[in-house]
Amino acid sequence: MNDLLFQYLLRLGDDSLILGQRLCEWCGHAPTIEVDLSLSNLALDLIGQATLFLGYAGEVESGGRDADALAFHRDAEDFRNCLLVEQPNGDFARTMARQFLFSSYQLALLDRLCSSADGRIAEIAAKAVKEVRYHADLAADWVVRLGDGTAESRGRMIEGLDDCWRFLDDLFAMDDGERALAAAGIAADKAALRPLVQGRVEQVLRQATLSMPGLPWQVTGGRTGRHSEHLSRLLAEMQVLPRAHPGARW
């Protein structure tokens, strides 16, 4: 059970860590200073959640690895994040489409995990869910604003959503280990979450005068370490300092 829990915590922590790192790429490049601040704030919250989940993962593993060791000294195939969060930022609409889908998913997930049978997961979820509510609101606002905006912004939002739609099965993927944890009340049953998330997504898209894209061919594999090449490039930038100077301190 400990190894299953360790794997599950990596999934939770890596999603937040990788998306947090992606959003950091916007710092200094966002369309306006308010958006720049917002994206940096989201990134900060996500990295904070990653620290808590990965820190707990390290304790469960009992191999002497802390959150930093797990973040900076694992290679791409050892990461367990979903494929959606590692995708490049693209333009602002694409970033917001990705954020909207991920935050809608994460909000439903954390909401459920607040009552996890694992007290520590419940505690982290209760803390993080308050932050993610802001993320989901911000992203939904932008989906509506761009989707129901000019022909240009609308076209870009449609493209952004289309691009993300390939990764939905991967986002909700569960293996036998995670199903066992869900049966024990520790993990969330993602199959049960999916209709909730879909309902929320549909509602916002309607408001944005956009139609729900059909499900195209799905790419999966993130939860088992089969990633797109984008992840290794992201990790190269994120990990270079601690790997070049192991044990370096400020």
Add this chain to the structure above:
Amino acid sequence: MDIAPAIDRQLAGRIAAVLDTVPDPEIPVVSVTELGIVRGIVADEGSGAVTVRITPTYTGCPATQVIERSVREALDAAGFREVALETVLSPPWSTDMIDEAGREKLRAYGIAPPPKGAAARSLRGRDVVECPRCGSADTVEVSRFGSTPCKALWRCRNCAEPFDRFKCH
């Protein structure tokens, strides 16, 4: 703040007085106690060892580590080296934990404090927000995310000044 019954009241009072002097690193007009970050002073019933419990505001707030360090330094300087420091996540910090004195100091500093009980209500900013400078309620949200995780950016339509608002959380 909870003070466990097992602890010597006088000792707890002296520790609390030290904590009252530790400012928040990003909003130095309020102390960590007034912000509601100090969650309790507890004593182990067997050994009598005393622990101060603190909680982070946001999971990724960069001030958290600075706060831990300044609380440690303040306790050490006051002769409480043996007092342990523990970070707890539960119950999660909420703006409802900011006390009245803290709220008033925030307002005087130019930050609109969150109304009491607001954390449980809507996050969409439907509350009336008074400008901390001129008191006008004719204000508008510029950005829901501001210069620190805990603040949003607002503007007053009456005096035209921008101001920070402590986000309901």
